[in-house]
Amino acid sequence: MHETMVAQSLLTAISDEAAKHNAKPVGAKISCGKLSAINDETLCFAFEALAKGTPCEGLQLQIEHKPIRASCKNCNQDFDVEFSRPRCSNCGSEDFELLPDAPLILEEIEFQTD
Numbered sequence: 001m002h003e004t005m006v007a008q009s010l011l012t013a014i015s016d017e018a019a020k021h022n023a024k025p026v027g028a029k030i031s032c033g034k035l036s037a038i039n040d041e042t043l044c045f046a047f048e049a050l051a052k053g054t055p056c057e058g059l060q061l062q063i064e065h066k067p068i069r070a071s072c073k074n075c076n077q078d079f080d081v082e083f084s085r086p087r088c089s090n091c092g093s094e095d096f097e098l099l100p101d102a103p104l105i106l107e108e109i110e111f112q113t114d
């Protein structure tokens with residue numbers, strides 16, 4: 001399952017950071033493109049299972065889905081695609097090209113403070 005692999009790499013990345021800071025991570029924010037096949041609940045569930053017994057146990061994952069970007073062929077502007085109204089936000093043209101989906105990024109980690 002895709003989410004398990006993502007959860008595993010997140011866990012590794014967060015654990016590495018936690019070791020560097022010598023602190024317990026309590027939350028993490030990640031972002032990914034809307035087109036990516038990540039299911040929030042599945043990812044959180046997979047992460048929880050993998051994090052059991054590690055310093056990341058109980059960590060809250062926050063997932064932000066980035067809008068899909070497109071490049072207008074008429075005015076060359078990049079814009080966020082709204083699927084209810086797919087046209088250039090700058091000139092209104094419907095002639096555009098979808099840009100690659102945003103990658104999965106670990107945006108920030110929240111550590112426990114005392």
Ligand SMILES: [Zn+2]
Nearest residue numbers: 072075088091
């Ligand atoms: Zn345009």
